[in-house]
Amino acid sequence: MTGQPPDDRGERALREPSxxxxxxxxxxxxxYHQAYFEYAHVQLGDKDAADRLVDATFVFLAVIWQRVTAQGNLEAFAWTLLKERVASELEVQGREAAALETLAFERAVRAACEPILDSFRQEFRAQVTELEDGLGLYQAMAQLPERQFDVMVLQFALGFTTKRTALVMGVCQATVRSTRRAAKRKLATDLELAIAEDVDDEE
Known part of the structure; x- marks a missing residue:
């Protein structure tokens, strides 16, 4: 269903909203439009391509709106749809999701790294001296599982709150918090830092 191009009903719907x-x-x-655009831009590294992809995603949602809203978790469905379309676009371009050569991805990861480094500096103090250039953390971020990566980019790079991250991804806030904790534990493990089980920057 999600792989099919939207028909002109969606385009008419967006032209004649009322x-x-x-x-x-x-x-x-x-x-959600702005959040979807920011995430797509991070992945694609091209504002115009991200804008077209997000607009097409909403057109498709317009076409199937009644069916989607009858099924329940609209946010989770739409987030999955967006990510499928981003992955398809990257595949067409011969790239993988969150490709390291994407400049927007690099900026996003580096933007996320600084606040994470600050958090790690406070927690580990002497242990983080080898991380001061951020390179180790940058590489570890790029290897996070998909959901963990999404949470870290949405929160640390794009500055989303736990609540907004949960809304965008269609999950509960507890899931965002547990995913963030798991991501930080994995980063600490990859960077050979000793991290306590309950360490997290709760809001």
């Missing part, structure tokens, strides 16, 4: 689409669709669009 006559075709319910207010709930536009509320969803307003709430």
């Amino acid at each position: 006559e075709v689409m319910p207010p709930a669709f536009w509320a969803f669009h307003q709430l």
Whole structure:
């Protein structure tokens, strides 16, 4: 279903919002469009490509809106749809998701690394001297599992709160917090830092 291109019903819906689409669709669009664009831009490294991809994603959601809203977790469905489309676009380009050669990805990871480094400096003090250039953390970030990477980029690089990250990904806040803790534990393990089980920067 998600691999099929949207038909012109969605395009008509976006041209004639008041006559075709319910207010709930536009509320969803307003709430998540910018977040989807920022994430797609991180992955694709091209603002125009990210803009086109996100617009096409919302067109497709407009086409299937009634079916999707009847199924339950709209946020999780839409987030999965966006990520599938990003992955498909990268595959067409012969690249993998979060490709290291993508400049936007590099900027996002480096943006995330500094606040993570600050957190690690406070927790580990003498242990983090070898991380001062951020290279080890940068490489470890790039190897995180997909959900952990998403949480770290959304929160540390894009500055999303736990609540907004949960809304965008269609999961509960507890899942975001546990995923963030797991990501930080993995980063610490990869960087050979001794981290306590309950270490996290709770909001």
